[in-house]
Amino acid sequence: MANIVSISEADDPRIAAFHKIRERDLTGRDGRFIAEGTVVLRMLLAAHRAGRGIEAEALLVLENRLAGLAPLLKDWPQDKPVYVANGATIDAIAGFHLHRGVLALGNRLTAPDFSTLVASLPEQSLVLVGCGISNHDNIGSMFRNAAGFSADAVLLDETSCDPLYRKALRVSVGSVLTTPYSRQGQAVSLLSALDATGFLIAALSPSGKLEIGDIGSALSGRGRLALVVGTEGEGLPAEVLERFLTVRIAQSPLLDSLNLGTASGIALHSAARAMGRLG
Amino acid sequence: MANIVSISEADDPRIAAFHKIRERDLTGRDGRFIAEGTVVLRMLLAAHRAGRGIEAEALLVLENRLAGLAPLLKDWPQDKPVYVANGATIDAIAGFHLHRGVLALGNRLTAPDFSTLVASLPEQSLVLVGCGISNHDNIGSMFRNAAGFSADAVLLDETSCDPLYRKALRVSVGSVLTTPYSRQGQAVSLLSALDATGFLIAALSPSGKLEIGDIGSALSGRGRLALVVGTEGEGLPAEVLERFLTVRIAQSPLLDSLNLGTASGIALHSAARAMGRLG
Structure with missing residues (x-):
């Protein structure tokens, strides 16, 4: 079962990577990036499994999307957190209305040569x-x-x-x-x-x-x-x-x-x- | 010479058609539409001249863009107003930062059959x-x-x-x-x-x-x-x-x-x- 963590405060340090993502867009400079929506999440999981230097690190999901995501979450790495929050909290975290309700944090371990x-x-x-x-x-x-x-x-x-x-x-x-x-x-x-x-x-x-x-x-x-x-x-x-x-x-x-x-x-x-x- | 009108108040009724255009996007239901930027303005003027049922009605321009637009304005219909405003006023009119600095109001007189x-x-x-x-x-x-x-x-x-x-x-x-x-x-x-x-x-x-x-x-x-x-x-x-x-x-x-x-x-x-x- 996925490692589900409930989040109720937008400034919870555990989800700091998702804070105001529109304003300070992660550039991949340290290898980290944000994947939005279920289609991109599916590709992230495929890349993670393929072991080509891309890892899934954390997921932030709108609480009422959790059930619908169950089939995808079976492939989510067991040791990586799945943060769940309600709509108001998730919008406050992201800094805008996140209608997709799914944000993943990924990490590119090695820059391709x-x-x-x-x-x-x-x-x-x-x-x-x-x-x-x-x-x-x-x-x-x-x-x-x-x-x-x-x-x-x-x-x-x-x-x-x-x-x-x-x-x-x-x-x-x-x-x-x-x-x-x-x-x-x-x-x-x-x-x-x-x-x-x-x-x-x-x-x-x-x-x-x-x-x-x-x-x-x-x-x-x-x-x-x-x-x-x-x-x-x-x-x-x-x-x-x-x-x-x-x-x-x-x-x-x-x-x-x-x-x-x-x-x-x-x-x-x-x-x-x-x-x-x-x- | 073009019919230039200086605008200093965002709520001036003469430029009401340009008010908060992002929020209430003109749909063309009454035939009116907003053209942004010099490239689209050029196409509007071409359509106006071609006489195929599209007319240029009004132009709103950032004051420091006026000189640069002079070549285009030679083709602007003499009897249609060119409103000019400073950056703060124009942003207040449009409802967002209008970096292009050029908005035209057009009118499609007849819907194509x-x-x-x-x-x-x-x-x-x-x-x-x-x-x-x-x-x-x-x-x-x-x-x-x-x-x-x-x-x-x-x-x-x-x-x-x-x-x-x-x-x-x-x-x-x-x-x-x-x-x-x-x-x-x-x-x-x-x-x-x-x-x-x-x-x-x-x-x-x-x-x-x-x-x-x-x-x-x-x-x-x-x-x-x-x-x-x-x-x-x-x-x-x-x-x-x-x-x-x-x-x-x-x-x-x-x-x-x-x-x-x-x-x-x-x-x-x-x-x-x-x-x-x-x-």
Whole structure:
């Protein structure tokens, strides 16, 4: 049976990690992060069980959600607390109305390493690379799409934000916890390293040379592809666009651009099709 | 020169339409709507000039943004007021911190009619149909993608929300104002009407029969295609899936689904490619 602890005061030190989470969003700097809602909780438990360096540490649940969560709680680690509080207390803890009623505290024990991750990638491999992605929504969408199209990893440069931010995690529907990723290094050196291990580098840009639907012709049988995306505003650094193959998503000349989530989804779908990875 | 009016009190009746816009979001029920930011303002002015039943009525601008807006204000209708206020006043009017500093009031004089719109569509035509889309973000994304891939119209059923909601308009980057659309009727009758005018109806569903990248084979030269999307949760009504061709976006069996914005973007990209509409 889960280790259930009743909480009646919002300032109870045992639930300090959940205090005012919106204002002081845990950044993952010490490895800790907040997972919201049952779908993300399920992914956290899957990652915990998989033993890939992600641990579930504590759960805070609205009292009237406890019964409904019973099936999930069977997988909750026995030695980790499940805090239960009523609506008023839980809202006072979180600092806003928590309609989902489920908050979990997770801990990433080890930050994933780029070189180790790349060395572990399979012979046939599709990865999504992000450069300078600072918007939490966009990071979350990239992971959701990467998981949706079974990409093998997401590789972020050091200027991208931490995907363990609460909002990024939520928008990713928890797939940050299940998709291998790293966040380190400069864009050009990451891409050069991928290039050296047999990846075709395809950098997305509105002025790209090849339409993404024709990516199969550039692969010509090669089994490794890295799709590279930059920020919505500035796009990818000039050095990246000069050194590697550029790819565009053909669209109306009247609108400036698709949002990054949609663009990465279109690119992953086209690439996964061209590589014969979709059923 | 624009008709500039200085405002110093948040409760000045002349700017009542901008009061607490977050709380009482104008729904477009009386045709009026709020456009935020310079990009959406530009689209409003384009729609105003095009004379398609959309008018710019009033503008509220942060005083220190006025100089920067001068190029845009040359296109502002001379007889419509430009209200100017300082930061504290404008935040008190809007009811939240308005960092964009630009709010416009627009008026849709006539609600677009489905039959009239369909009758006006070109021989070669791509439309996006939405059924039961109640999420403002999703409506906005659908319009942004429809504009991005030069779709000829967006056709919403009567249970979808009004795309003139402030957030939908913002997420659409103003393309609600420039992409022809209607919002009326029941899904099956709308689709039957499109079917009768030569449209291939392709209903998106995770269990769809045809992968979207193969849509060209179903079109086999036909020049009219209607892509149909439903809500993220429930999807399209069973009756729609039974009566029309169903199309899927192949993806990982591990994740439940893409978000609607991304799914509609992928479908529009694949369709526009298959129809030879992309450069």
